[in-house]
Amino acid sequence: MENKLIRDLFLGFIRIHILFHAAKEPVYGTEFHEELKRHGYNVSFGTLYPIFHRLEKDGYIIAKKENINGKIRKYYSITEEGNAILKQAKEKANELVAELNEED
Amino acid sequence: MENKLIRDLFLGFIRIHILFHAAKEPVYGTEFHEELKRHGYNVSFGTLYPIFHRLEKDGYIIAKKENINGKIRKYYSITEEGNAILKQAKEKANELVAELNEED
DNA sequence: TTCTTAATATTGTAAAACGATATTGTAAAT
């Protein structure tokens, strides 16, 4: 990625974006990976999957295995707890950004 | 801190906030630490100082030692390169947050 | 000279990010 500072910024957001998308519709790893790529964010599976696992372990998302064309996919959906934390995180994100946008 | 997800979000912003403040006036470690604390962000010196050092090494901020009441302080100011990256980072931050604020 | 204090610096450990590699499950090909 372009720059470490911006990379860190993105990584701070990645969990929240997973929750955000999982709140709209079930998501799975490879699809999310592709979408990030489309938006210019390259994150490896070695980074991405452990994040999904951690979010699941923490109870923010829940997986449902599905057999799609003979391939197993794990579709993750947000939980109630995940929704609550997403709401908080959104507020915090807005707060942090608002500060940056104050008069220069 | 409250929650890892929100903690990560904050940590993604911390470098940018350092640059932001260093762009307005010279800042030093302990003062910045205190200000974060006042805003509810607890980050240890073992985290904070290496971040300052890294930003300096990367050429985004530059230190000027001053003797204040017999104590040495390192006042950091933003560099041109730092200003350029700060601008980029702000844009990226706004972009990332904007996406979260899209209709639910 | 020794004590105190504000500040910066470093150390050792635990956790995270990463690219690379391995594994899984099944449908299609042989």
Next chain:
DNA sequence: ATTTACAATATCGTTTTACAATATTAAGAA
């Protein structure tokens, strides 16, 4: 029926980062 191909998830080993705790620095005060 066995092998191959493929999409997808999972893990491994290394490097980097976060962290709390501890050490160091410098000089004015006692």
